[in-house]
Amino acid sequence: MPASRARLIGFALSAFGAMLFAIKGVLIKLIYVYQIDTTTLLTLRMLISLPVFLGIGAAQWLRTPIERRPNRRTIALAGGVGILGYYVSSWLDFESLQTLEAQTERLILFTYPFFVILFGRLLLGHPLRFHALVGAEFSYLGLIVMFASDPARLSADMLTGAAFVAAAAMTFALYQLFAREMILRCGPTLFTGIAMGAAGLAIVIHFALTHESRALDIPVEAWGLIVALAVFATIVPSFMMSAGTARIGAQGTAIISTISPVVTIVFAILILNEPFGWPEAAGTLLVLGGVGLFTYMETRRRTA
Numbered sequence: 001m002p003a004s005r006a007r008l009i010g011f012a013l014s015a016f017g018a019m020l021f022a023i024k025g026v027l028i029k030l031i032y033v034y035q036i037d038t039t040t041l042l043t044l045r046m047l048i049s050l051p052v053f054l055g056i057g058a059a060q061w062l063r064t065p066i067e068r069r070p071n072r073r074t075i076a077l078a079g080g081v082g083i084l085g086y087y088v089s090s091w092l093d094f095e096s097l098q099t100l101e102a103q104t105e106r107l108i109l110f111t112y113p114f115f116v117i118l119f120g121r122l123l124l125g126h127p128l129r130f131h132a133l134v135g136a137e138f139s140y141l142g143l144i145v146m147f148a149s150d151p152a153r154l155s156a157d158m159l160t161g162a163a164f165v166a167a168a169a170m171t172f173a174l175y176q177l178f179a180r181e182m183i184l185r186c187g188p189t190l191f192t193g194i195a196m197g198a199a200g201l202a203i204v205i206h207f208a209l210t211h212e213s214r215a216l217d218i219p220v221e222a223w224g225l226i227v228a229l230a231v232f233a234t235i236v237p238s239f240m241m242s243a244g245t246a247r248i249g250a251q252g253t254a255i256i257s258t259i260s261p262v263v264t265i266v267f268a269i270l271i272l273n274e275p276f277g278w279p280e281a282a283g284t285l286l287v288l289g290g291v292g293l294f295t296y297m298e299t300r301r302r303t304a
Contacts, residue, residue, distance in 0.1 A: 017237040019263045024229065037215075044218075079195065082191075090168075100165060104146065
């Protein structure tokens with residue numbers, strides 16, 4: 001396959017993957033209409049998607065020569081990282097959507113690259129670059145514009161939701177930092193299988209300790225949305241993004257992913273009838289501009 005065609009396919013896969021990930025918040029908001037709580041929804045999503053990830057991870061384990069398989073310590077560390085990213089961060093993100101608008105959730109979560117830089121500096125001694133600070137200023141100014149434009153919207157529920165998704169962004173940033181080393185040791189496919197397996201076990205234990213089994217008896221009407229969440233906003237985009245990254249690299253995928261909040265906003269307006277005026281427009285442009293500037297400068301620095 002010509003290199004130009006492979007890159008074009010990579011951009012298409014990354015773009016469609018980012019778009020599918022973007023509808024997650026809208027689907028969750030629609031599911032919450034049926035009075036399903038966060039832990040139950042996350043458990044159902046995991047039960048549907050987990051067999052796929054575990055099956056592919058197991059196949060990769062069998063294909064990997066014995067001498068190249070990760071040891072027990074690496075497997076345990078990969079599992080811990082998976083719990084942080086696929087359980088803790090996901091639960092916080094899902095919980096935020098109980099009270100927060102889908103478009104606001106996506107914009108706050110989208111600031112996680114700046115937490116990667118901050119935690120990288122604090123925990124690992126990575127350099128703190130000027131363009132990261134400038135990008136962060138633009139992004140957080142955008143959030144301030146959105147929240148401060150209408151003080152009446154700053155209810156306790158909205159602030160609680162914002163706090164949950166901010167915590168989700170922080171824990172996802174930590175996941176990104178620690179996952180890199182585990183992916184190098186295990187390979188992306190095997191790491192995903194281990195990480196998802198550990199996270200799935202954690203959420204099932206969480207559910208068992210806090211819920212009765214009858215909590216899984218949900219309305220029939222909600223099942224279509226839950227399956228769509230697990231398949232089209234979890235499984236399919238995960239593989240599309242991985243395939244896209246293999247063709248255009250992590251930096252190219254990061255740039256393409258800036259389309260994600262825009263897609264979320266469009267669907268939130270059309271399907272959920274969420275408000276969108278000049279504060280939301282200005283805030284969105286500032287957040288996307290900040291993240292886009294940071295991503296572009298990082299790409300230029302790494303390819304220079």
